[in-house]
Amino acid sequence: MGAILKQPQWFTGTFAVAVVVTVVVVLLIPLVFSDIAKDRDALLDFIDQTPHTQEKFVTWRDNSKSVCEWKGVKCDSRQSSVINLRLPGCGLLGKIPPLTISRLADLKVLSLRSNRLTGSIPSDFGNLTELRQLYLQNNRLSGSIPVEVGNMTSLVHLHLSDNKLSGGIPEEFVKLVNLEKLFLDRNSLIGEIPSINIPSLHYLNVSYNQLNGSVPEIWSKYPVSSFIGNLNLCGEPLPSCFPSPAPSPADCDSHRSLSTGAIIGIIVACIVFIIAVILVILFCVKPMLCRGAGNDEKTTETQSTKDDVISAGTSEMTGNGNNNKNLVFVGNGPQGYNLEDLLRASAEVLGKGVLGTSYKASMNNETIVVVKRLKDVTATREEFEHQMEILKNAKGNNVVSLLAYLNARNEKLVITEYIRSGSLSAFLHGTRESSRVVLDWTTRVKIALSAAKGLSLLHSVGIVHGDVKASNILLKPQADGSAAWSDFGLWSLFKKTALAMGPGYRAPEVVETEKATVQSDVYSFGVVLLELLTGKAANQALTTTNSESYLPSWVTSTVGEEEDEGIFAIFDTELVKYGGAKAVNEMKQVLQIALSCVAITPSKRIALNMVVSTLEEIVDGNNNSGTTSPSYLGDLKETVEGSRLKFSF
Numbered sequence: 321m322g323a324i325l326k327q328p329q330w331f332t333g334t335f336a337v338a339v340v341v342t343v344v345v346v347l348l349i350p351l352v353f354s355d356i357a358k359d360r361d362a363l364l365d366f367i368d369q370t371p372h373t374q375e376k377f378v379t380w381r382d383n384s385k386s387v388c389e390w391k392g393v394k395c396d397s398r399q400s401s402v403i404n405l406r407l408p409g410c411g412l413l414g415k416i417p418p419l420t421i422s423r424l425a426d427l428k429v430l431s432l433r434s435n436r437l438t439g440s441i442p443s444d445f446g447n448l449t450e451l452r453q454l455y456l457q458n459n460r461l462s463g464s465i466p467v468e469v470g471n472m473t474s475l476v477h478l479h480l481s482d483n484k485l486s487g488g489i490p491e492e493f494v495k496l497v498n499l500e501k502l503f504l505d506r507n508s509l510i511g512e513i514p515s516i517n518i519p520s521l522h523y524l525n526v527s528y529n530q531l532n533g534s535v536p537e538i539w540s541k542y543p544v545s546s547f548i549g550n551l552n553l554c555g556e557p558l559p560s561c562f563p564s565p566a567p568s569p570a571d572c573d574s575h576r577s578l579s580t581g582a583i584i585g586i587i588v589a590c591i592v593f594i595i596a597v598i599l600v601i602l603f604c605v606k607p608m609l610c611r612g613a614g615n616d617e618k619t620t621e622t623q624s625t626k627d628d629v630i631s632a633g634t635s636e637m638t639g640n641g642n643n644n645k646n647l648v649f650v651g652n653g654p655q656g657y658n659l660e661d662l663l664r665a666s667a668e669v670l671g672k673g674v675l676g677t678s679y680k681a682s683m684n685n686e687t688i689v690v691v692k693r694l695k696d697v698t699a700t701r702e703e704f705e706h707q708m709e710i711l712k713n714a715k716g717n718n719v720v721s722l723l724a725y726l727n728a729r730n731e732k733l734v735i736t737e738y739i740r741s742g743s744l745s746a747f748l749h750g751t752r753e754s755s756r757v758v759l760d761w762t763t764r765v766k767i768a769l770s771a772a773k774g775l776s777l778l779h780s781v782g783i784v785h786g787d788v789k790a791s792n793i794l795l796k797p798q799a800d801g802s803a804a805w806s807d808f809g810l811w812s813l814f815k816k817t818a819l820a821m822g823p824g825y826r827a828p829e830v831v832e833t834e835k836a837t838v839q840s841d842v843y844s845f846g847v848v849l850l851e852l853l854t855g856k857a858a859n860q861a862l863t864t865t866n867s868e869s870y871l872p873s874w875v876t877s878t879v880g881e882e883e884d885e886g887i888f889a890i891f892d893t894e895l896v897k898y899g900g901a902k903a904v905n906e907m908k909q910v911l912q913i914a915l916s917c918v919a920i921t922p923s924k925r926i927a928l929n930m931v932v933s934t935l936e937e938i939v940d941g942n943n944n945s946g947t948t949s950p951s952y953l954g955d956l957k958e959t960v961e962g963s964r965l966k967f968s969f
């Protein structure tokens with residue numbers, strides 16, 4: 321005892337420090353782990369009260385696993401609380417039990433989409449004040465949207481599409497000051513759209529509900545597609561709410577007196593115009609034609625295909641008289657060239673399609689463009705010009721920009737930016753010059769997302785692509801899965817629309833109607849998704865049942881009714897072999913989307929924005945989980961350069 325009391329001073333000090341550290345650790349452990357323990361209880365309460373048909377929750381029952389290792393669960397970096405809960409397509413049934421998920425105080429992402437959940441959205445979701453993304457689309461949720469959603473002030477994405485929600489759009493949405501995307505489409509929402517301003521909101525979809533009244537002015541900035549399918553909704557951007565008044569007799573009188581003046585004006589203008597045209601022909605075109613003859617010697621790379629373009633262009637010059645004016649430039653692309661430069665450019669045939677032949681034209685100043693020489697255009701010059709005016713509005717990363725066009729009587733050229741890479745079709749199936757390049761699943765799903773976004777952009781500016789196929793999806797050289805659509809909106813220039821579309825991609829109704837629509841684009845895009853999943857070409861004869869839809873028929877007849885039955889027979893074997901369970905799970909989700917796209921009845925097809933948001937969620941999930949980004953650039957270069965050597969011009 322005395323010996324202990326007589327311990328040296330250093331020992332007493334060390335002992336004291338050890339005691340303090342132990343006390344601190346003992347006190348801190350429950351503090352650090354209490355949140356995660358609470359979250360664990362909340363999750364178990366949720367799953368215990370939610371019937372589910374899949375065995376995905378075995379890890380949730382494994383006591384040796386921390387909650388942060390459970391399937392669908394992600395914790396913060398200190399593993400102290402749950403921040404993401406993603407359970408899409410997990411066969412969850414019944415009502416979302418109240419006071420379970422809402423106890424996850426730090427939750428940032430919640431996905432319960434594509435299940436069979438019923439009942440209403442629990443009002444206690446309003447407690448999830450940290451939640452940034454909520455995905456509840458594609459369930460059977462009913463009842464009104466709880467006003468408490470307005471308390472989720474961190475929300476950035478709110479997806480409630482494809483449910484059976486009723487009641488009105490809550491005014492409380494005004495409190496969602498961070499909201500950027502709001503999807504309420506394909507529900508049974510009623511009443512007028514509240515006149516609230518959510519400045520951060522840049523994507524809105526309330527289509528296919530039963531909303532009525534006029535679109536509030538503040539919401540009129542969104543496109544028509546945001547509101548369509550609400551029969552009693554009107555006002556900008558939809559048609560006006562009031563029928564335009566019948567012209568009064570006074571108006572008619574003024575028309576009559578005006579038209580007399582107009583007739584005289586038109587006659588005078590015509591005479592002036594005819595004189596001007598004759599003068600132009602006499603003084604400008606003749607010398608130019610002489611110059612053109614001299615220039616022939618300078619043309620070094622003349623080939624038969626190029627000769628055709630040259631002669632067509634020359635005959636056009638005869639009619640117009642001004643070389644520069646032949647090409648109509650649109651957009652922000654390079655403009656320092658004229659038709660003559662284009663005709664002198666070294667050209668390379670990229671491919672011959674049903675609509676015409678595409679050339680890569682490299683001009684002296686190293687400007688490279690793609691010239692598509694359309695054949696058998698049935699549209700008039702006015703119709704052609706009108707369509708080009710529409711097509712120039714398609715601007716964005718996922719569409720190939722229109723740069724210029726030539727609208728001559730016998731010659732129609734469409735000039736677009738050149739994308740140095742290859743088409744998705746070339747990558748997936750190879751070409752005559754190059755063999756296929758194996759794309760991993762992460763890359764394929766990113767390409768699908770880029771393409772879905774591009775198609776959605778086209779639809780938002782009123783363009784129906786009309787020729788959706790893998791050879792019109794060009795992969796960008798960044799090798800990050802970004803892709804751009806080419807050849808869009810040209811179908812309407814031809815009479816035989818169905819013939820112009822790629823075989824195997826045609827929606828069944830197009831064969832009869834000869835008209836492409838937003839829904840027929842969705843159908844064809846579903847076929848592209850099936851190509852990505854199966855690795856098989858869309859026009860490959862896989863079944864004799866329906867010659868117009870080889871891939872959809874084959875996939876639907878191979879996939880069985882039972883869970884997972886037959887799906888491994890359709891997936892690209894390379895994806896299954898190297899992708900792992902996570903990829904297979906995502907492939908199943910994409911298969912669901914693809915099959916919803918290729919529904920025979922156009923009105924039953926999934927909305928494109930649903931396709932975008934689902935793919936977006938998968939890609940976001942992959943990015944967060946640190947899945948390596950795609951790397952096909954090496955293969956890409958080889959493919960392109962290898963094939964170029966074999967092109968002759």
Ligand SMILES: Nc1ncnc2c1ncn2[C@@H]1O[C@H](COP(=O)(O)OP(=O)(O)OP(=O)(O)O)[C@@H](O)[C@H]1O
Nearest residue numbers: 670671673674675676678690737738739743791806
């Ligand atoms: N803007 C572009 N940049 C780079 N390559 C392009 C571009 N546009 C087309 N191509 C390439 O040229 C090939 C041929 O294109 P084209 O549009 O003439 O054929 P297609 O799409 O098979 O035919 P069509 O749609 O006329 O039936 C495409 O597969 C693509 O690889």
